[in-house]
Amino acid sequence: MSVSYRPATFDELLDLMSEKELIPFAGGTDLMVQNAAAGGPKFAGDVVFIAHLPELKGIRLEGDKLIIGASATLSHIENYPQVPQLLKNAVSLIAAPALRNRGTMGGNICNASPAGDSIPPLYVLGASFKLQSRDGVRVIKADEFFKGPGKTDRRKNEILVEIIVPLKEWNIEKYRKVGTRAANALTKCSITAAAKVKNGRIDDLSIAFGAVGPVIIRDKNLEKKLIGLTTSDLKARADAILKDYSALIVPIDDQRSTAVYRKQVCLNLLREFLEVDLGQ
Ligand SMILES: Cc1cc2nc3c(=O)[nH]c(=O)nc-3n(C[C@H](O)[C@H](O)[C@H](O)COP(=O)(O)OP(=O)(O)OC[C@H]3O[C@@H](n4cnc5c(N)ncnc54)[C@H](O)[C@@H]3O)c2cc1C
Known part of the structure; x- marks a missing residue:
């Protein structure tokens, strides 16, 4: 049976990710379906809950960039005024409101489905992803991150922390x-x-x-x-x-x-x- 962890701080999360091989659990809307089994979900390994950590949740403006926390919910993104319209359009068509209140953009990205709806706008907008582990921070462009269905460049000890979206003007x-x-x-x-x-x-x-x-x-x-x-x-x-x-x-x-x-x-x-x- 798999064990689940709930770190109290982001620092603790990084420690846990460096010590053990863990499955990050954000909204769980992909994970719960993929691991559904009679009597409760059966995960392929131990799980770490991340959706409650404030470092992963916020959305903010930084100069000409919008920084979206990986655990920001799809509803938060859909309703945040400075989110580029292309991204809002895509996010607002994901599933239905109840699921968007729980599902996150980090989950949509790291699930790496070619049908993940938030991902094409991130390519078009020239977004990058900030990944962090005890080894340091890496920033990688969206169009270099995905390697195939369900496959990304994320290392096992890394957490996707932020999505960096340049605010360009299109007409x-x-x-x-x-x-x-x-x-x-x-x-x-x-x-x-x-x-x-x-x-x-x-x-x-x-x-x-x-x-x-x-x-x-x-x-x-x-x-x-x-x-x-x-x-x-x-x-x-x-x-x-x-x-x-x-x-x-x-x-x-x-x-x-x-x-x-x-x-x-x-x-x-x-x-x-x-x-x-x-x-x-
Ligand atoms: C009924 C239904 C309808 C849906 N409709 C759509 C749709 O229309 N369009 C669409 O694109 N998707 C859809 N989905 C899929 C899903 O809801 C989204 O992909 C959602 O954004 C996943 O987010 P989550 O937080 O729930 O991910 P989770 O299930 O928590 O995680 C998904 C994956 O990402 C990893 N992960 C999550 N956060 C991080 C992080 N910060 N760092 C590293 N790894 C991380 C997890 O380990 C897991 O592998 C649907 C799902 C359901 C059940």
Whole structure:
């Protein structure tokens, strides 16, 4: 039977994580489902509760960055005024209110599902993650953290402490989650896209797709090729751009949807972004 720990302080948590191999337990909304068993959950190892520690819970502004504690609940994030709208849109469509009162962004990130809904906006916004252990602090970019479904760069003794979100200005934003219904819908696929358009020209651009590959799909080289073009250029080149993205979008068939549907919907949403949203 697994043992559970409840450290009184963040320092104690770091000590425990350096002494033992523990499973951090934040809201438990992924862990309780993954480890469900008759008579109560059966975890693969010992568990450490982290949701009560104040160092992990706050949200604050630091210059031109928003710092979100890993154990900030999804509801807290959804209602915090300075959270970028793209991230709010994605978080507010996760599950349903009761679950968002308990689930955390740290949990959504460390669970590392390619369908984790908070993750594509974090790629687009250029977010980084602060990880801490008794060995020190590391900051790693969101797009370098994920290694595959359920796999991240987090070391066993590390805790995800904060999510650092640069507050950039975009004037065109798009977030669409495609699911079976409005609430409690697992994502079939999603697009998150943002652009800064100045005098009809693309000054900055970022596009990510969720649930259509082993990790979130974002290609900075493809984006670079589009920066500097006019919105009419983009419209004219939409077919070629879609072809490039088509090679990157590699969904699978599963109980939620089919690969063919997911890919086509992503390409349709991308076309809408290029031809309609950017033209506004
Ligand atoms: C009914 C239902 C509907 C759902 N709908 C959605 C949905 O629409 N979209 C979506 O994206 N998800 C959905 N989820 C999944 C889940 O609710 C979210 O991923 C949630 O954000 C997980 O947060 P948590 O705090 O509950 O994570 P937990 O279950 O506590 O932890 C998840 C994983 O992260 C690790 N972890 C947590 N915090 C840290 C930390 N600070 N440092 C290191 N490791 C950590 C844990 O060890 C575990 O491996 C749904 C779940 C349910 C049950």
